[in-house]
Amino acid sequence: MKKEKTFVILKPDAVQRSLMGEIIHRLERTGLKFIAFKFIVPTKEQCYSHYNKDDKWFLEKGTRVLNDRQTKGLPIDKTATEYGKEINEGNVRLLTSGPVLLIVLEGNQAAGIVRKIVGGTEPLTSDVGTIRGDLTIDSYMLAGTDGRAVRNLIHCSESAEEAEREIPIWFKKEELMDYRLLNEAILYDVNLDGILE
Numbered sequence: 001m002k003k004e005k006t007f008v009i010l011k012p013d014a015v016q017r018s019l020m021g022e023i024i025h026r027l028e029r030t031g032l033k034f035i036a037f038k039f040i041v042p043t044k045e046q047c048y049s050h051y052n053k054d055d056k057w058f059l060e061k062g063t064r065v066l067n068d069r070q071t072k073g074l075p076i077d078k079t080a081t082e083y084g085k086e087i088n089e090g091n092v093r094l095l096t097s098g099p100v101l102l103i104v105l106e107g108n109q110a111a112g113i114v115r116k117i118v119g120g121t122e123p124l125t126s127d128v129g130t131i132r133g134d135l136t137i138d139s140y141m142l143a144g145t146d147g148r149a150v151r152n153l154i155h156c157s158e159s160a161e162e163a164e165r166e167i168p169i170w171f172k173k174e175e176l177m178d179y180r181l182l183n184e185a186i187l188y189d190v191n192l193d194g195i196l197e
């Protein structure tokens with residue numbers, strides 16, 4: 001459990017909006033340990049391996065776009081699945097558009113903790129206090145009808161298993177640091193019953 005890893009990408013919109021420090025600060029103060037950083041412009045191949053979305057995802061996302069286009073009175077010239085695939089293309093386009101910061105964090109329940117503070121996908125419904133809820137205003141309606149991905153600053157792994165799949169796409173094993181944070185002693189070693197003299 002202590003060694004659970006999760007993977008984060010600060011997307012180009014986070015870099016362009018000078019929000020890297022703010023987001024790193026929010027991640028760091030959880031007490032999780034940073035074990036890798038990398039600042040790169042991703043390749044298309046890396047992005048397609050990373051976003052390995054399936055037909056269910058395309059259909060679900062595309063149906064929303066279709067409904068939004070209907071609401072806005074825009075022409076519908078694709079199937080729901082095709083609109084869903086367009087979102088995935090939009091994700092790849094966004095990630096390859098400029099530098100991103102790749103981060104691996106480690107610690108107890110790392111994936112769930114990071115997901116919680118990142119917040120839900122769409123800014124309007126992500127909780128107050130989360131990275132996406134506090135710092136973004138894009139919407140499915142705006143992004144979907146423009147044929148692009150929602151700009152929500154950050155990607156984080158869905159689960160520890162998903163992190164295990166994603167991390168090797170971006171990092172070599174030897175790029176992950178193995179060290180101990182003093183902070184961890186508070187959680188795992190120190191008996192706080194004994195601190196009063």
Ligand code: ADP
Nearest residue numbers: 061087091120121140143144148149150151152
């Ligand atoms: P999350 O990033 O919250 O795990 P997903 O994995 O479902 O969400 O989607 C990946 C990314 O695709 C999202 O972060 C967002 O940028 C984009 N996206 C998801 N759904 C839509 C949508 N309906 N319209 C536009 N972009 C979307």
